[in-house]
Structures are given as C-alpha cells and as structure tokens.
Amino acid sequence: MTPSQLETGTQWLAQAGLRPTRQRVALAALLVGDGRHRHVTAESLFASASEMDEKVSLATVYNTLKAFCAVGLMQEVMVDGAKSYFDTNTHDHPHFFWEDEGRISDAPSDAVKITALPDAPEGMEIAKVDVVIRLRSKA
Known part of the structure; x- marks a missing residue:
C-alpha cells in the first residue's frame, strides 16, 4: 500500500472517531485508499490483506468490518440471512x-x-x- 492510501484510510477512520490501530488503518486503506467504493466479504478482505502481507486474522477482519458499520463508515448487506457483504457506500x-x-x-x-x-x-x-x-x- 502506498503512503497516500494509508493516509486516506487514517482520515476515514478519524472522521468516525475510531482509533487508528495498525490493522484498522491497513484494512481501511484496502477499502477506501483509492477513493472508490467497495463491496467485500470478510473473507475477500482477509484475502486482500493476506496478499499485501498484512498480519490480521479473519476474526479481526470480521470484527473490524462490524466496527466500521457501527460508526457509519460502511453498511452491511445481508443475503439469504446467512451471507454478509459490506459496502463502503453508506x-x-x-x-x-x-x-x-x-x-x-x-x-x-x-x-x-x-x-x-x-x-x-x-x-x-x-x-x-x-x-x-x-x-x-x-x-
């Protein structure tokens, strides 16, 4: 990830008052670092983080996505009551x-x-x- 993407992720977290931990900043940069909206699952974001050599567990990714939703940074879209997708367009x-x-x-x-x-x-x-x-x- 570029410094610009990390900065964008940090600013995104700050607008919601979330503490910018290393893992949150990395996940935020993957989600909004290029300024485009994303639809992700916890598994797809975990895979993207792994490809970038970010050390984060799937449980942490899921909990972080839920935290992002709780403060209004993302919305959760349920399909069939079992599969959650997360959207940066709120x-x-x-x-x-x-x-x-x-x-x-x-x-x-x-x-x-x-x-x-x-x-x-x-x-x-x-x-x-x-x-x-x-x-x-x-x-």
Whole structure:
C-alpha cells in the first residue's frame, strides 16, 4: 500500500472517531485508499490483506468490518440471512446479487420506486429498507 492510501484510510477512520490501530488503518486503506467504493466479504478482505502481507486474522477482519458499520463508515448487506457483504457506500441504494458469482454490486437507484410501506408495529420504527435484486444466468 502506498503512503497516500494509508493516509486516506487514517482520515476515514478519524472522521468516525475510531482509533487508528495498525490493522484498522491497513484494512481501511484496502477499502477506501483509492477513493472508490467497495463491496467485500470478510473473507475477500482477509484475502486482500493476506496478499499485501498484512498480519490480521479473519476474526479481526470480521470484527473490524462490524466496527466500521457501527460508526457509519460502511453498511452491511445481508443475503439469504446467512451471507454478509459490506459496502463502503453508506447512502441508501439497492443492490444486485449475482447468484452465479456470489457477489453484489450497486443497482440503479432511480429505477426503484417504493411507494408505500406497512406501519411499524407498536413501539417500533422502520430503521431501513434493504433492496436486493437477485440475478441468475438464463438457462
């Protein structure tokens, strides 16, 4: 990683008030160091860190991604209630889930129209609506 990518990662952490540990800075640099948004899994980020000779465990990667989500740096996108993807773009937007490839990507927001939602049960409020559009190859 370049010094510029590490600096970008450090600034990203600072905007959320997260302490810039070596591992957090390295993972942040991989996620946002080049200024582009990323969709990752804990496993794919762990693999990228390993390729860069960063010494970090898969459990640390997962916990760090959860910490980034908790402070609003990322959002978690669940697919099938079992697989978590993490997105550096925190604005509300839909996703495509490419079933054949096991990956997600952004879908065009302007093409999705949600015109009504049910009332939340008593004592509850709607926190967020996730839209995941599943894609598969035509047979």
